[in-house]
Amino acid sequence: MEPLKLAAFDADDLAVLSAHLQDAVVRVADLTYLPGQRRFALVGRRFDWEAGEREARRRLTGCHFERVLSVKTRGIDRSHPEAILNLLAITFEPGEPPSGAAILHFAGGACIRLNVECIEALMKDMGPIWAARQRPAHDVERA
Template identity: 60%
Template sequence: MELLKLAALDTDDLAVLSAHLQDAIVRTEDLAYLADTHRFVLVARRFDWSAEAGAPPRRRLTGVHFERVLGVRHRGLVPGASSETPLELLAVTFTPGEAPSGTATLVFAGNAAIQLDLECIEVRLKDLGPVWEVDGRPDHEAVAAGRAAVEGRPS
């Protein structure tokens, strides 16, 4: 079982990293902005989308760090604060600014987000080792149908 290790230095790389982090579970106390080193770090329990067909679904403990972070903004959560409710990471996006700078956004379910103002894209992801089986796979169609029902619109 090989550990995943990725680096993102442009938007294409970041899209690959985002795909591997889709549906990762993150606790707010596992998010930190280290202002003195211009680094934002997080530990996630990512769903292993690359597991072989027929293998039981599993999650892996994964560390991610963004370098050259100039500022951080957040909505719907407080990084580093203790919370009983875990966050579900949906995607990592990038909005270009004056090249090569821009803003990376970590988009979470429940309308929460973290925006990182970056000097440039420099992100690393590394599996930390622990792997465990989980009961099921994320079901995006079911989630969309549930949101539509709550909002009173057809799915």
Template identity: 40%
Template sequence: MSGDASFEDGAERPLNLGALDLDDLKVISALVQDAVFPITEMTYDRKARRFVLLINRFRWEDTAKARHAPERVQALLAFDSVLGVATQGLERDDKDTVLSLLTMEWEAGEAPAGKLVLTLAGDGAIRLDCEALDARLKDVTRPYVAPSKQAPRHEA
């Protein structure tokens, strides 16, 4: 049988996680490391104070890696209580740009406020000015075989 795997193949379920503190954020940050997304899949709703990315994340948590090719899954990475968004090193006019998320770090301000910095490959960054840390990660599709058929690697 060929084709994409399903969560059930690995007795796994889609992720649906929230982060309200640094420990939670570290878990989500690890799960979205090396996620890729087109620049067009970033949305900031100022009125709702919500910033959302539709990402294609590598399934680092996949317990069945030995039985099938590496997988990705589309997921929503959403942040609430966002007061403003700034970007650095991004060509927002180039609609063909694909970004790769490396890390997410919280810079505490006057509690509970702070800044959430999403560091991208190639020296790009997205900074969210937040009233409080409020992040969610939710898988929205079935897993699919990673186009590269390899796990992301970083040079030491």
């Protein structure tokens, strides 16, 4: 599989980016807000869903958001930089168009809210691929 490079400029694009980043593991130390550049960036180890059922593997992946006006976190302790977060989804709450908030949801209720001028995000696979110990599984409520 070729490395992915995806851009998001609207909520639908962001949903695609979210699907590829679902179950990425991210160290707290690998989350960065650069207010002078109005950029929020992270490096994670995403589960390679494109590999299908044939193999379980992870890839080193970077993701950054541009035009970030402010960042708020909940449930993330920056004093523990080696703590691991499991990214579940990225959603968008619209504000006064084209602004809004990109919200990164992590397991255990932690989240990061990026107040953005508009959606402008890029995800790029950066390098190594390795075998994952297991395939992520989620409890799904049945109606």
